[in-house]
Amino acid sequence: MPMYGDLGNKLVQHAKRTQNLPHLPPYQAELVRSVAREVRDLDRDVASLLEPFQGSFDPSAEQATACTLLVNHLAIRRNKRCLLAYHRTRTDKLEELVWNGADILDLAGQPAPGPNGAAATSDANASSSLSPQEEDYVRQYSDLLAAYKGQWTDIDLTGSLEPPRDLFIDVRVLKDAGEIQTEYGAINLTKNSQFYVRQGDVERLIAQGYLQKLG
Amino acid sequence: MSYYDIDSILTDAEKIPCTFQLDVPELGYLDNQPGQTLKTGTKILLPLWIAEMLAIANTGDIDNKSFVDFDLPSALGNDVQQALKADPRAVPLRDQSAHFYALATHMMDLSDEPQLSATLRRTFVTRAAEISLHARKVGGGVGKGKGGASEEASNIGVGGAGEEFLRGLEEWERKLFRKAHDGSKAAKEWMETVKKH
Numbered sequence: 001m002p003m004y005g006d007l008g009n010k011l012v013q014h015a016k017r018t019q020n021l022p023h024l025p026p027y028q029a030e031l032v033r034s035v036a037r038e039v040r041d042l043d044r045d046v047a048s049l050l051e052p053f054q055g056s057f058d059p060s061a062e063q064a065t066a067c068t069l070l071v072n073h074l075a076i077r078r079n080k081r082c083l084l085a086y087h088r089t090r091t092d093k094l095e096e097l098v099w100n101g102a103d104i105l106d107l108a109g110q111p112a113p114g115p116n117g118a119a120a121t122s123d124a125n126a127s128s129s130l131s132p133q134e135e136d137y138v139r140q141y142s143d144l145l146a147a148y149k150g151q152w153t154d155i156d157l158t159g160s161l162e163p164p165r166d167l168f169i170d171v172r173v174l175k176d177a178g179e180i181q182t183e184y185g186a187i188n189l190t191k192n193s194q195f196y197v198r199q200g201d202v203e204r205l206i207a208q209g210y211l212q213k214l215g
Numbered sequence: 216m217s218y219y220d221i222d223s224i225l226t227d228a229e230k231i232p233c234t235f236q237l238d239v240p241e242l243g244y245l246d247n248q249p250g251q252t253l254k255t256g257t258k259i260l261l262p263l264w265i266a267e268m269l270a271i272a273n274t275g276d277i278d279n280k281s282f283v284d285f286d287l288p289s290a291l292g293n294d295v296q297q298a299l300k301a302d303p304r305a306v307p308l309r310d311q312s313a314h315f316y317a318l319a320t321h322m323m324d325l326s327d328e329p330q331l332s333a334t335l336r337r338t339f340v341t342r343a344a345e346i347s348l349h350a351r352k353v354g355g356g357v358g359k360g361k362g363g364a365s366e367e368a369s370n371i372g373v374g375g376a377g378e379e380f381l382r383g384l385e386e387w388e389r390k391l392f393r394k395a396h397d398g399s400k401a402a403k404e405w406m407e408t409v410k411k412h
Contacts, residue, residue, distance in 0.1 A: 012224045067282045068241040070272055078264050085219045
């Protein structure tokens, strides 16, 4: 039979799985709601247990009630910890993705980079694996990161740590990315065209999947 | 053991046997009998996050009695301890508990178990050596996946026994295995680039 805290545990098991995945699985909105509801139910129980005492509850005189209250309180606290840990695991992952150059649109447009993965488990509204709050979080975090990076114009903090083998590389455009400015003038990146460009100029576009490195 | 640590939260969900020391009318549901009184002396399995606080909470009683008494969970029971004394490598810890060591250290915080502590220390040292041995032997082409690692383990001469051992690793040991494996792999890769130049 289900016990208080079981749902919270399920949420944490989701978080555990999330830690080992390269992408972010769909947000468990229903589960989160159920855990929050459980907390409200427990709070109501506590209130009704305390009601007859009119604010003068003596734990040593009413041990059985004290014990029940303690169990309820522990369950509330447990649920809180599960909820916080679940969301924190996800925001950690989101921050990591933002640092890796993921775009809010890419993230929202997931959920299935793997052929067999998330698509099967997610329900009808598979459009986004992020909750609206998480989308907001990513947007604001991206802004913060951009502002932080803006302090140094001649170094790209999110650039690759691998030293490049060649300064210039051949790239093919996978999807239209518009015009970019480089030291050697503007390049118009239209789909299926190829360019010989400086690696530093296009690294981000490669990471985002607009360009493919050749050779 | 951070508040947000997922493994620590899952450890707290491990169940331990408890005996209630008082009648509680509202808690019958803990014993699968909602609506009935939970009687003094009832033995039930409670998750650590309830059991711990009920066991150490001050009831305000004159005899300083707590709400529940608890025993060691079966994962740390006498049978397992004896088996570990005989040969630590032969016990699949994962079958006892996925968070075996974390559970054990938590239990030892709650009650004094000098014997258990000594057994576990010896267990860890023996098994850690074995883990590092396997981690070095596992083939270079292994991915990060857990399944991949243990599958490749079959080509290491120890054969099925090695695979069996790796399957029985609990969570902390798995982390150790992965670190040891990634470490020796990275060292190997680095050695190869050194030779080239």
